[in-house]
Amino acid sequence: MLPAECSRRLVAELRDALDSCAERQRQLEQSLRVSRRLLRVWEPAETPAPEPTPGPEINEEAPSSAFTACPPSPQDLKELELLTQALEKAVRVRKGLSKAGEGVKVPSLKSGSASTATKASAPPSTSRCTGSRAPETKPPRGVHHPWVPAKDLPGRRLLLVGDGAHMGQGAGANKTEAGLRDQQIVPQAASQVPEAFTLKDKGALLRLPEAFRKAASRNARLWAQLSSMQTGDSADAAAATATAKTQFLQKMQTAAGLPGSMLSTAEVGRLQKACSVLRLRMREELTADPKDWMQEYRSLLTLEGLQALAGQCLHRLQELRSAVVEQPQGLWPEGPPRAALPCGGGADPVWSPQLLLYSSTQELQTLAALRLRVAMLDQQVHLEKVLMAELLPLLREQEPLGRPWLALCRAAHCLLCEGGQHFLTVLQDEPADRLSPP
Amino acid sequence: MPGAPLIGGAGGVSQPARRLGGQAQGSGTCAATGRGDPALARIGRAEAVARSPGEASGSSMGRRRRRRPDPADAARALPEAIAALSRTLPAAPSPETFRRAKFDRPEAAPALWRLLFRVLSPLPADGALASLALEAQARWVKSALRSQGYPRRALVQLPDEGSQGARELLLALAWLLARGPLPERLLTQSHVRLGDEMPVCECEALASPGLPAPGVEAEGCVDIRHVQWLTGKLRLRWRNLMAGQQEQCALLGKIHSYTRGCHSDRSLGHLSVTETELLRDPEGGRQLLQLLEKENARLEAALEWRRRELVFWQWMDTVLDACSPEDSPPTFLPRIPEPEAGVAGLLARELQALQEELREAAEARRAAWQAAVGGHGPEWRAARRALQAAVAQDLAALQRSWEQDQGRARPHGPHRLVRTEARVPGGPGLRAAEATEALRAREACLEAVLCQLQGQCRQELARLAGARPGLTWVPPPTR
Numbered sequence: 001m002l003p004a005e006c007s008r009r010l011v012a013e014l015r016d017a018l019d020s021c022a023e024r025q026r027q028l029e030q031s032l033r034v035s036r037r038l039l040r041v042w043e044p045a046e047t048p049a050p051e052p053t054p055g056p057e058i059n060e061e062a063p064s065s066a067f068t069a070c071p072p073s074p075q076d077l078k079e080l081e082l083l084t085q086a087l088e089k090a091v092r093v094r095k096g097l098s099k100a101g102e103g104v105k106v107p108s109l110k111s112g113s114a115s116t117a118t119k120a121s122a123p124p125s126t127s128r129c130t131g132s133r134a135p136e137t138k139p140p141r142g143v144h145h146p147w148v149p150a151k152d153l154p155g156r157r158l159l160l161v162g163d164g165a166h167m168g169q170g171a172g173a174n175k176t177e178a179g180l181r182d183q184q185i186v187p188q189a190a191s192q193v194p195e196a197f198t199l200k201d202k203g204a205l206l207r208l209p210e211a212f213r214k215a216a217s218r219n220a221r222l223w224a225q226l227s228s229m230q231t232g233d234s235a236d237a238a239a240a241t242a243t244a245k246t247q248f249l250q251k252m253q254t255a256a257g258l259p260g261s262m263l264s265t266a267e268v269g270r271l272q273k274a275c276s277v278l279r280l281r282m283r284e285e286l287t288a289d290p291k292d293w294m295q296e297y298r299s300l301l302t303l304e305g306l307q308a309l310a311g312q313c314l315h316r317l318q319e320l321r322s323a324v325v326e327q328p329q330g331l332w333p334e335g336p337p338r339a340a341l342p343c344g345g346g347a348d349p350v351w352s353p354q355l356l357l358y359s360s361t362q363e364l365q366t367l368a369a370l371r372l373r374v375a376m377l378d379q380q381v382h383l384e385k386v387l388m389a390e391l392l393p394l395l396r397e398q399e400p401l402g403r404p405w406l407a408l409c410r411a412a413h414c415l416l417c418e419g420g421q422h423f424l425t426v427l428q429d430e431p432a433d434r435l436s437p438p
Numbered sequence: 439m440p441g442a443p444l445i446g447g448a449g450g451v452s453q454p455a456r457r458l459g460g461q462a463q464g465s466g467t468c469a470a471t472g473r474g475d476p477a478l479a480r481i482g483r484a485e486a487v488a489r490s491p492g493e494a495s496g497s498s499m500g501r502r503r504r505r506r507p508d509p510a511d512a513a514r515a516l517p518e519a520i521a522a523l524s525r526t527l528p529a530a531p532s533p534e535t536f537r538r539a540k541f542d543r544p545e546a547a548p549a550l551w552r553l554l555f556r557v558l559s560p561l562p563a564d565g566a567l568a569s570l571a572l573e574a575q576a577r578w579v580k581s582a583l584r585s586q587g588y589p590r591r592a593l594v595q596l597p598d599e600g601s602q603g604a605r606e607l608l609l610a611l612a613w614l615l616a617r618g619p620l621p622e623r624l625l626t627q628s629h630v631r632l633g634d635e636m637p638v639c640e641c642e643a644l645a646s647p648g649l650p651a652p653g654v655e656a657e658g659c660v661d662i663r664h665v666q667w668l669t670g671k672l673r674l675r676w677r678n679l680m681a682g683q684q685e686q687c688a689l690l691g692k693i694h695s696y697t698r699g700c701h702s703d704r705s706l707g708h709l710s711v712t713e714t715e716l717l718r719d720p721e722g723g724r725q726l727l728q729l730l731e732k733e734n735a736r737l738e739a740a741l742e743w744r745r746r747e748l749v750f751w752q753w754m755d756t757v758l759d760a761c762s763p764e765d766s767p768p769t770f771l772p773r774i775p776e777p778e779a780g781v782a783g784l785l786a787r788e789l790q791a792l793q794e795e796l797r798e799a800a801e802a803r804r805a806a807w808q809a810a811v812g813g814h815g816p817e818w819r820a821a822r823r824a825l826q827a828a829v830a831q832d833l834a835a836l837q838r839s840w841e842q843d844q845g846r847a848r849p850h851g852p853h854r855l856v857r858t859e860a861r862v863p864g865g866p867g868l869r870a871a872e873a874t875e876a877l878r879a880r881e882a883c884l885e886a887v888l889c890q891l892q893g894q895c896r897q898e899l900a901r902l903a904g905a906r907p908g909l910t911w912v913p914p915p916t917r
Contacts, residue, residue: 007660014668021675028682031711035689038714199714203696206709206717213702215730216632222737226622229744237748244751245616251758252613253589268782273840275788276887281836282796283886293810294821300803301829307796309833314789321782348851349619351626355705355867356636356853361691363870364855368636368683370877375640376676377884383669384891385784392895395902409903411662416895420669422914 006390013386017379042197220353227350267320274313278306380419387415516753519746525739526621528628529556539604540757550607551576551600557614557624558582572600583610592761605761612754621740630729633710633854634690638873639880694857705866706856849873 002010285303290296358364391412398405406426414423520533531549538546555575559582570578576598583593593610596603614620690711697709709717716723849868856867903909 001659001661002665004659007658010665011660011668014665014672018668018672018675021672021679025675025679025682028679028686032682032686032689034715035686035693035711038693038711038718039689042718199693199696203693203709203714204699206697206700206714208700208702208709208713208717209723212716212723212727212730215727215734218734219630219730219737222734222741225741226625226737226744229741230619230622237745241748241751244748244755248612248751248754248758249616251755252609255590255758255761268785270840271789272785274837275785275792277836277840278796279792279887280883282792282799283890286799294825296803297807297822298825298829300800300807301826302832303796303800303803305829305833307793307800309837310789310793310796314786314793317782317786317789321786349623349626351629354851354853355856356638356870356873357856357858357867358870359858361688363874364691365684365687367638367870367874367877368687369680370874370881371637371640372676372680372683374877374880374884377881377888378640381884381888381891384888384895385788388891388895389784389787392898395899406909408662409899411666413895413899415662415666415669417892417899418914419892420666420673424914425912427910427912428908 002394006394010386010390013383017383020379039199042199223351223353227352230350268317271313271317274309278310278313282306384416387412391416512749515746515749519743519750522739522742522746523621523750526625526736526743527553527557528624528736529553536608539608540753540760542603542605544601544604546604547602547607548572548600550604550611551579554579554583554607554610554614557611557620573598576600588613605757608757609754609761612751612757616751621743625733625736625740628733630726630733631852631854632712632730633706633856634694634712635852636855637852638849638868638876639851690855691857694855698857706854708857710854849876 001007282303285299285306288295288299290299358367391408395405395409395412398408406428410424410426414420418424517533520536524530524533524536530553531546535546535549539550551572552575555570555578558579576596580594580596588610590606590609592606593603596606693711693714694708697714698707700709701707701713712726716726849872853868853873900911903911
């Protein structure tokens with residue numbers, strides 16, 4: 001058995017590692033769920049509708065229903081089918097066939113148009129859930145807005161036009177009125193089964209809603225502005241601001257009651273980086289093969305220099321640690337981050353769009369697998385250090401008194417040297433009690 | 439005084455702007471309603487009187503163009519700056535709270551504690567964190583500020599229950615704002631991701647500390663076999679994770695190729711999962727749109743803050759002056775030694791081991807050199823000086839590489855995945871092949887480190903076991 005403190009620390013570290021793995025798994029599973037669902041057949045109730053129902057309308061008719069909160073009733077589905085056909089028929093009407101109804105205008109394919117008919121032809125879908133509750137006079141609202149039949153596509157292919165011009169706007173009166181018109185068209189529609197929507201077949205027809213596109217492009221523009229403000233500070237006002245900030249910080253520091261140097265996160269990170277850089281360099285020097293005396297001398301000087309630098313870093317670290325006057329208590333006992341940031345410090349404070357171009361699934365999979373492998377290795381390195389720090393002292397201190405120590409030694413060897421995967425065999429050669437290989 | 443005191447800052451970013459009423463100029467999405475807030479106008483007037491007329495007009499670039507210094511403008515500048523700040527920070531209290539904080543009013547303190555907590559926590563606000571009691575949040579804020587090097591002792595001495603020290607908290611917030619681009623960083627943290635993002639390096643994932651387990655059981659002694667079992671469990675989890683990741687990539691590839699040609703942005707070409715999902719689920723889509731619009735509002739507020747912030751710093755000077763000066767650190771608070779296995783402890787041990795290794799190697803070489811030297815001519819001295827200079831330069835460059843934050847040589851951060859044809863030269867963007875290269879280098883480096891550590895352990899254990907006579911170690915068959 002391991003001593004209590006040691007046990008606690010080891011278990012805590014491993015639990016940490018397990019938890020971070022579990023968190024990744026959770027996020028991955030969520031993404032998998034979403035992606036799998038997208039690749040299946042989209043439920044008729046879920047057929048793409050870039051324009052969600054305006055708020056006030058929902059409130060007055062279906063205060064508690066969400067789009068997917070309740071399954072559509074068979075009546076709604078039937079109405080959906082019928083309405084879809086009505087729209088197709090309307091297309092044919094527009095094409096010059098004899099008018100069947102009250103001259104319902106068919107929306108153009110351009111997403112910018114906000115014609116009445118567009119509003120008319122696709123009332124919001126929420127109330128399909130409330131079919132049972134809605135008053136009789138309510139028009140059948142089975143189809144989502146953008147199921148607009150294409151002029152050019154023959155037959156039953158439907159083009160989804162993201163006419164988000166109505167997003168967020170009420171279109172109450174129009175909709176009700178148009179809905180009534182729909183009601184009249186509906187009985188005249190042919191009864192055909194609409195095709196199920198799959199991304200594979202019809203993915204290329206999707207279009208994003210207008211409101212969303214506007215918001216997204218405004219978002220990109222604002223970020224670009226913020227970014228250029230960050231970097232392009234040459235105006236007087238910006239310089240004055242920078243001076244004011246520096247002065248304020250200085251004033252804070254001089255009016256301070258605490259020592260300046262602190263065991264800060266950044267400091268520890270820097271020293272960790274120093275350690276790994278020094279180690280790498282040492283490795284290079286030790287493995288290089290000096291060809292002449294000049295190279296030998298240079299190598300010697302370098303090693304001595306590296307030793308001095310390591311000493312400096314250690315000294316600095318010890319200085320900082322002795323200056324800590326208050327142990328950070330609370331939720332985050334490990335204040336500074338665990339690993340030295342190999343990418344040179346923090347990320348860019350202002351977001352800017354960064355693209356990663358890949359050309360095949362294979363390429364993407366390789367990249368993703370490698371990324372996870374790097375994360376796993378980093379975790380392994382950290383755990384190795386922790387295990388070394390905990391187990392080696394134990395083995396050194398304990399009197400090698402027979403089986404318990406041997407067992408510990410063997411287990412430690414397995415954990416420390418073989419990544420916990422392989423065991424070695426220990427043979428004890430004393431004639432008195434011969435231990436068989438475990 | 440209009441209405442009830444605005445404490446807590448709950449209810450979203452749009453509230454504070456509304457309080458300013460008619461005085462807000464071009465402040466984004468919140469329309470000005472009603473008259474101005476008299477309390478805030480009072481701040482403005484008070485500050486304007488304190489400054490000379492010449493200064494008062496210099497508060498924003500736009501106003502400088504006007505020749506006559508307009509005290510009314512100056513009076514509005516500060517409240518507007520504070521309002522912009524309040525709109526851009528997440529969970530920020532109303533501008534009125536800031537004013538109260540200057541005068542150290544107790545009702546302002548809780549809101550500022552919460553703001554500091556929100557601003558300093560590495561993870562975006564989630565349920566578990568937000569529901570912490572004020573006292574716990576206050577304690578955490580103190581330790582976080584200390585670990586960043588906050589210089590004032592007064593903060594540390596504030597009571598945890600959170601009702602005092604509003605002015606000190608205001609100073610702390612200003613300190614954070616002065617040190618770096620805080621609003622921008624927070625916005626980046628909570629940025630609505632529209633694409634399928636994949637990080638190309640692992641540094642951010644590693645840097646954020648995980649939340650400690652809520653029910654930290656007091657563990658007794660465990661057997662080392664339990665440790666082995668946990669290690670095995672960890673290995674299994676990684677394997678599952680990798681398998682799941684492969685599947686996810688395959689699905690992404692399909693979705694991207696099926697939606698090719700749909701995106702209005704040509705450089706992207708196809709939809710992401712988020713975008714396709716919003717088409718499938720309009721309700722979710724609407725929520726996404728709301729988030730996007732909220733972010734746009736915060737971005738505009740951030741831009742406005744940047745334009746107006748000078749007057750805020752002038753005001754903060756007065757706040758600092760209002761504080762009584764701190765005494766020099768006389769009483770040395772008792773030092774609680776950091777546990778040896780803490781990060782700094784580990785690092786100290788590493789550095790010690792490294793120093794020891796270097797010492798041994800250098801001494802050996804020095805001895806060999808002394809033995810072999812001799813028989814070098816006068817050109818030796820000149821050569822020696824040159825070598826010494828060269829090595830000194832080398833090492834200085836090495837030192838710089840960790841002292842300064844260098845520009846990222848490696849690809850970094852989350853990138854939006856875009857599927858393109860292989861032959862197309864393509865526009866701006868990181869190629870997957872390059873990212874893979876960088877990761878392979880990192881992988882090799884880490885494998886080397888791990889190998890080296892394991893070797894160290896093997897040596898140490900062999901030494902320990904060797905001290906005991908009569909033992910034979912049969913290592914496992916080499917793979």
